[in-house]
Amino acid sequence: MNHGPVLFLGLVTTLVASWTGFVALPHRQLGALQPDVSTNAAGAVVSYPAARSGEAAQGAEVYRSLGCVACHTQQVRPENGGGDIARGWGKRRTVARDHLFDATVLLGGNRLGPDLANYGERLGTNSFPLVRLYDPSSVATNSTCAPVPFLFEQRPIRSSGPSPEALVLKGTAVPPAGSEVVPTLRARQLAAYLSSLRTSVELPEAPLPLVEDANAPK
Amino acid sequence: MNRPSPTPACASPSCCATGLPVLYLLGGSILWLLAGLGLALLASLKQHQPWLLASCEWVTYGRLDAASRTALVHGFFSQMGLGLGLWLLARTGGTKIAAPGIAFIAGLVWNAVLTLGVAGILVEGPSGRSSLELPGQLVTVLTVVSTVLCLLGFATFAKRADGPTVPAQWFVLAALLALPVLAITSQVTLSFFPARGVLQAVIDGWNGQGLSLLWLAPLALASLYFFIPDIGGRPLRSPAFAKLGFWAWVFFASWTGAANLVGGPVPAWMATVSIAASVLLLIPVAFISLNLHLVAPVSALGRSTALRFAALSAISFTVVGILTALTSPRCAQQVLGLTQFPVAVRELFLFGFVGPALFAGYYAVVPKLAGREFPCRLSPVAHLGLTVIGLGIMVLSSGAGGWLQGWALADGKVGFPEVSAHLQIWLKLHTLGLAVFAFAQTAVLANSVWLLVECLLPFGKPALALFTETSTAGAGK
Numbered sequence: 001m002n003h004g005p006v007l008f009l010g011l012v013t014t015l016v017a018s019w020t021g022f023v024a025l026p027h028r029q030l031g032a033l034q035p036d037v038s039t040n041a042a043g044a045v046v047s048y049p050a051a052r053s054g055e056a057a058q059g060a061e062v063y064r065s066l067g068c069v070a071c072h073t074q075q076v077r078p079e080n081g082g083g084d085i086a087r088g089w090g091k092r093r094t095v096a097r098d099h100l101f102d103a104t105v106l107l108g109g110n111r112l113g114p115d116l117a118n119y120g121e122r123l124g125t126n127s128f129p130l131v132r133l134y135d136p137s138s139v140a141t142n143s144t145c146a147p148v149p150f151l152f153e154q155r156p157i158r159s160s161g162p163s164p165e166a167l168v169l170k171g172t173a174v175p176p177a178g179s180e181v182v183p184t185l186r187a188r189q190l191a192a193y194l195s196s197l198r199t200s201v202e203l204p205e206a207p208l209p210l211v212e213d214a215n216a217p218k
Numbered sequence: 219m220n221r222p223s224p225t226p227a228c229a230s231p232s233c234c235a236t237g238l239p240v241l242y243l244l245g246g247s248i249l250w251l252l253a254g255l256g257l258a259l260l261a262s263l264k265q266h267q268p269w270l271l272a273s274c275e276w277v278t279y280g281r282l283d284a285a286s287r288t289a290l291v292h293g294f295f296s297q298m299g300l301g302l303g304l305w306l307l308a309r310t311g312g313t314k315i316a317a318p319g320i321a322f323i324a325g326l327v328w329n330a331v332l333t334l335g336v337a338g339i340l341v342e343g344p345s346g347r348s349s350l351e352l353p354g355q356l357v358t359v360l361t362v363v364s365t366v367l368c369l370l371g372f373a374t375f376a377k378r379a380d381g382p383t384v385p386a387q388w389f390v391l392a393a394l395l396a397l398p399v400l401a402i403t404s405q406v407t408l409s410f411f412p413a414r415g416v417l418q419a420v421i422d423g424w425n426g427q428g429l430s431l432l433w434l435a436p437l438a439l440a441s442l443y444f445f446i447p448d449i450g451g452r453p454l455r456s457p458a459f460a461k462l463g464f465w466a467w468v469f470f471a472s473w474t475g476a477a478n479l480v481g482g483p484v485p486a487w488m489a490t491v492s493i494a495a496s497v498l499l500l501i502p503v504a505f506i507s508l509n510l511h512l513v514a515p516v517s518a519l520g521r522s523t524a525l526r527f528a529a530l531s532a533i534s535f536t537v538v539g540i541l542t543a544l545t546s547p548r549c550a551q552q553v554l555g556l557t558q559f560p561v562a563v564r565e566l567f568l569f570g571f572v573g574p575a576l577f578a579g580y581y582a583v584v585p586k587l588a589g590r591e592f593p594c595r596l597s598p599v600a601h602l603g604l605t606v607i608g609l610g611i612m613v614l615s616s617g618a619g620g621w622l623q624g625w626a627l628a629d630g631k632v633g634f635p636e637v638s639a640h641l642q643i644w645l646k647l648h649t650l651g652l653a654v655f656a657f658a659q660t661a662v663l664a665n666s667v668w669l670l671v672e673c674l675l676p677f678g679k680p681a682l683a684l685f686t687e688t689s690t691a692g693a694g695k
Contacts, residue, residue: 096416
């Protein structure tokens with residue numbers, strides 16, 4: 001192997017092959033993916049996934065900017081791929097279409113915190129508990145989730161009375177008498193985003209299980 | 219193995235031509251190593267002390283994690299690898315670096331952009347692409363600068379003296395060709411025209427694997443292939459093994475793109491191809507390991523710091539190769555993927571294999587270029603010793619913690635708070651290991667600063683005169 005050109009050509013060929021395999025072919029396979037359009041039980045035409053509301057889309061930016069993805073994944077792995085579904089993190093595996101409208105796809109690579117692909121579903125009919133962002137350990141004992149107090153404002157209670165949005169805090173997190181802790185716009189956006197995370201919609205490539213196990217542990 | 223006669227690339231007063239840009243890149247990378255490890259240490263502390271500095275938005279765990287990875291990969295590993303790669307091309311080709319002035323300026327820009335970029339990550343947040351967390355506009359500048367530096371490498375190679383090429387040259391060229399392809403592709407498809415949906419994750423994964431296996435690993439292997447025979451004084455046992463190892467490495471490494479997406483929301487064939495390639499990487503790992511371990515001059519380990527670092531690197535290379543092959547298959551990834559376990563493998567790869575390979579080059583090259591030996595003889599011993607201890611604690615704690623975390627997560631009956639609670643002790647141990655490891659690196663910083671002060675202050679022998687003596691005396695080594 002004394003000749004530069006042989007080396008050069010060999011390397012270029014290898015790199016072009018790899019590029020074709022992991023950039024061009026995936027683009028060909030996934031680039032034209034469209035939302036799934038179906039008719040629901042009430043006869044209405046529904047399209048999945050739908051674009052997020054403005055507030056939730058802005059919340060996705062807050063989620064990205066704080067680096068939440070370092071601890072939280074958003075991918076439920078198939079039933080034979082671990083305990084994700086048994087754990088109640090989702091009713092079916094996550095597929096490519098679920099992330100179709102994400103401006104930045106944040107699948108995550110380490111589960112220091114729980115998977116959030118269906119966090120909105122786990123909330124049920126409750127609204128997002130904002131106190132979870134201010135003081136996570138007050139909601140989940142021993143939580144190692146980093147609190148984000150900078151998304152909240154501590155201010156004196158106004159003469160018109162306490163804000164309806166003020167957090168109900170416990171223990172050391174309680175603000176001094178006469179003050180209250182209220183969420184800022186970014187906290188509400190992040191809450192809207194987290195509440196919007198739900199993927200339990202039947203897709204041709206990812207059917208929902210026929211019988212739901214009501215006793216599935218959370 | 220044929221190699222041009224050992225003419226020091228830098229034997230004349232014009233040694234600045236090769237020396238200055240290389241010394242600048244090597245020195246800058248040491249500063250980034252310390253900065254990156256400082257950020258990593260804070261991030262590691264925050265894994266188990268979430269209230270630490272919680273009121274400061276700039277230092278959330280996610281931002282620190284991204285900033286430390288960026289500082290280490292682009293500031294330390296890439297920069298030192300590039301400096302050594304350029305030196306190796308000049309040295310093996312019996313020539314000087316092409317356009318050293320441009321190389322020096324490119325190095326300056328690289329460091330300036332990276333400083334802004336790491337600050338940008340802390341202030342604005344990471345991009346969310348794990349292989350390239352820097353803010354978009356800065357990535358463009360970094361892509362241009364790294365492409366220029368790679369082109370200078372090719373120009374240096376083109377100026378080489380006639381004669382057969384050596385493995386170190388092949389590996390450096392492979393790296394210099396891979397980096398622009400990876401950088402330009404990810405720039406265009408993730409930043410200029412962001413791909414839709416999970417395609418982003420696929421390209422991000424491919425770029426990340428490429429940066430590790432086609433950019434950093436070849437640079438580290440080039441350093442090992444050059445310095446182990448050079449310092450040990452024994453030629454490579456088998457040139458045929460070297461060739462096979464090289465081509466097999468480049469081929470299989472380039473197909474591992476989706477190795478971290480097993481079970482993820484991407485077409486299954488991508489993960490399958492990547493798993494197959496990760497396992498088949500055992501072939502080049504075997505060829506390269508045999509070649510390097512067979513020439514390992516055990517008797518010479520005592521007298522050369524560089525050789526001891528090279529030995530650590532070669533051992534880690536073999537271990538990490540086997541570990542990757544064993545844990546890549548789907549059944550293992552289902553349990554160990556998305557835990558601390560891949561963190562352990564990555565740390566062993568970066569800090570056990572790539573880092574020590576580069577430090578072997580650092581300890582061998584810097585005295586030649588600076589014209590004097592490192593002032594403290596004890597410091598490299600402390601550096602290596604504490605590196606091994608710190609790295610050992612880091613890798614074992616992440617590995618064991620990740621293993622237990624993976625099995626607990628795979629069992630749907632174990633509640634998440636319980637999984638999290640059991641992981642705490644391992645995360646704390648990891649912080650301890652990281653602290654020892656970071657402390658070890660201050661030894662090389664202190665020694666380098668001392669060397670710099672000695673070179674700049676007008677006492678002792680003039681640097682150049684001393685260099686001429688050592689280079690003639692050291693030619694027979």
